[in-house]
Amino acid sequence: MFLAAYPRETQEMVFDAHIRAFTCFGGAPKRMIYDNLKTVVDVIFAGKEHQFNRRFLTLANHYMFEPVACTPESGWEKGQVENQVGNVREWLFTPTPRFESFAELNAWLALRCEELAGRRHPEQTGRTIADCFIEEKPLLIPVKAVFDGYVEKTLRISSTCLIKVDHNRSAYLPNGRIVSFHCG
Structure with a gap:
């Protein structure tokens, strides 16, 4: 299991989550299912047809996995995932823990995921989740x-020595200068 918390759901943060998950697992799955988040799916057509975001497809092609989007209003397609989200909320966030930063929260989540991997598998009761993962990892x-x-964005520093990125202002010196900013 891999969990990471982010302040928003920007495309760069979704990409970072994929990179960290694949690093944690030691590889990428052959197929991944998405619930039509805007950072992944640009257009939903009638039926099962979807248009994936061009940058997201670049990520999928890089890691060679097939992205699959759920059909809108078809809860049965993602029932197992929704059930797991509820389980994780109960296991990890009851009672609600408090953290000073996302780094502290993510370090805590990594430790908790390791602990949860030692739990008994829900369908293969004689084995742990970690045992089942070890068997599937070669796939x-x-x-x-x-x-x-x-x-990477090129931004001009304002006359008040500020640059604006994602509706946030940051102070830089000197004013009027062009800067390169690594967004994510």
Whole structure:
């Protein structure tokens, strides 16, 4: 199991979550199912047809996995995932823990995931979740290189020595200068 918390659901953060998960697992699965998040799916057509985001397809092609989007209003397609989200909320967030930063929260989540891997598998009761993963790990697609999905923007520093990125202002010196900013 892999969990990571982010302040928002930007495309760069979704990419980072994939990279960290594949690093944690030691590879990428052959197929991944998505619930039509805007950072992944641009257009939903009638039926099962979807248009995936071009940058997201670049990530999928880099790691060689097949992205699959759920059909809208078809809860049975993602029932197992929804059930797991409820389980994770109960296991990890009852009572609600408090953290000073996302780094502290993510370190805690990594430790808790290791602990949960030692639990008994729900369908194969004589084995742990970690045992089942070890058996399935050779089926993962090896990661040969890390995907760089970040966007570099050229910004001008304002007369008040500020740059604006994602509706946030940051102070830089001197004013009027052009800077390169690594977004994500």
